[in-house]
Amino acid sequence: MTRPLLTSALAGMGTTIFAEMSALAVETGSINLGQGFPDTDGPAEIATAAADAILAGRGNQYPPGPGVPELRQAISAHQKRFYGLEVDPDTEVLVTAGATEAIAAALLALLEPGDEVIALEPYYDSYAACIAMAGARRVPITLRAPDFRPDLDELRDAITAKTRLILLNSPHNPTGMVATREELTQIASLAIERDLLVVTDEVYEHIVFAGEHVPIATLPGMRDRTVSISSAGKTFSFTGWKVGWVTGSPELVTAVRTAKQFLTFVSSGPFQYAIAAALAFPDSFYSGLGASLHRKRDVLAAGLTDAGFTVFAPQGTYFITTDISGLTTSGGLEFCRQLPHRAGVVAVPNSVFYDDPQAGRSQVRFAFCKRDEVLQAASARLRALRSA
Numbered sequence: 001m002t003r004p005l006l007t008s009a010l011a012g013m014g015t016t017i018f019a020e021m022s023a024l025a026v027e028t029g030s031i032n033l034g035q036g037f038p039d040t041d042g043p044a045e046i047a048t049a050a051a052d053a054i055l056a057g058r059g060n061q062y063p064p065g066p067g068v069p070e071l072r073q074a075i076s077a078h079q080k081r082f083y084g085l086e087v088d089p090d091t092e093v094l095v096t097a098g099a100t101e102a103i104a105a106a107l108l109a110l111l112e113p114g115d116e117v118i119a120l121e122p123y124y125d126s127y128a129a130c131i132a133m134a135g136a137r138r139v140p141i142t143l144r145a146p147d148f149r150p151d152l153d154e155l156r157d158a159i160t161a162k163t164r165l166i167l168l169n170s171p172h173n174p175t176g177m178v179a180t181r182e183e184l185t186q187i188a189s190l191a192i193e194r195d196l197l198v199v200t201d202e203v204y205e206h207i208v209f210a211g212e213h214v215p216i217a218t219l220p221g222m223r224d225r226t227v228s229i230s231s232a233g234k235t236f237s238f239t240g241w242k243v244g245w246v247t248g249s250p251e252l253v254t255a256v257r258t259a260k261q262f263l264t265f266v267s268s269g270p271f272q273y274a275i276a277a278a279l280a281f282p283d284s285f286y287s288g289l290g291a292s293l294h295r296k297r298d299v300l301a302a303g304l305t306d307a308g309f310t311v312f313a314p315q316g317t318y319f320i321t322t323d324i325s326g327l328t329t330s331g332g333l334e335f336c337r338q339l340p341h342r343a344g345v346v347a348v349p350n351s352v353f354y355d356d357p358q359a360g361r362s363q364v365r366f367a368f369c370k371r372d373e374v375l376q377a378a379s380a381r382l383r384a385l386r387s388a
């Protein structure tokens, strides 16, 4: 074969490292703080609602293409309740197989080969893969330690005649940066001035410890040029159910739905009913989620600091990015390969989220969506690094 396969462009990205690190966790009996999924399921009443839906025969056959009406209405009510955004459940909401499919369908729908996409780097690994699958080119705006703010001058300079869209992620994985209203306002005015679309991944919208989550779609002039993406996986701790969604103007949502139709067509039928019920939970559920993860963040941050890591306290998400320069001269990848053997803990190197692996060479990410005792045990194990 003379032509390189697409997989060669995608190999080495985050997913590969997650598989390697998860296997290492099993092999060494390590605490796995690598991949970001909670070690406790979400509320039992949501699980019961899903079981009830299955037994009642709701959603066991192909649900409607845009999602079941109950969930679309619940998503619309959620956008109104938290952000004052009016979205029509019939034309402006699309249910997807997790945020992952929403990202893929949005990028495949909106990009033409040769288009450029400006994205905040380090990136969640599916962005680079989906941009590559759409035949487009990613143009990174690198978020730099210690506070990982987006450099808006750099962003302005990165826009060319080929730029089609800006791909945002706030709260940001893996750095925990939460974009401010002011930053988003500046990004919005660039998008309007240069006639760009914005695709915004807001899956951690309810996991914010500092500042506020501002959906860019709420800013003047942005509603009709923004595709907003979120997911029940993070908010309700059912990552395996893969219920995500897109909101936006009828034109943009129809475009995304057209691509989605040939990816999964539909998914997660009975789970959609359960998430519809969950979205109506009182505000106390949402504030409780943030408060609980805030406490967990502080437990792990203290453990990591004690162990000699430099901790960049996240403003949101359930990830902590650290710098390992105080502990080793090796890069994050090598460090993460040794860590399970040295300390019985698994983390992931941030270098896999950068185009240029040197950029995040000394950074390592830990997930803290785990039980308190697991975080405490991990902290105790990591402390051993100090004496090693």
Ligand SMILES: Cc1ncc(COP(=O)(O)O)c(C=O)c1O
Binding pocket: 036, 097, 098, 099, 100, 101, 124, 169, 173, 201, 203, 230, 231, 232, 233, 234, 239, 242, 243, 244
């Ligand atoms: C930034 C970001 N976007 C999207 C996803 C995927 O969400 P889902 O599980 O709903 O596909 C994740 C999961 O880790 C994520 O961190």
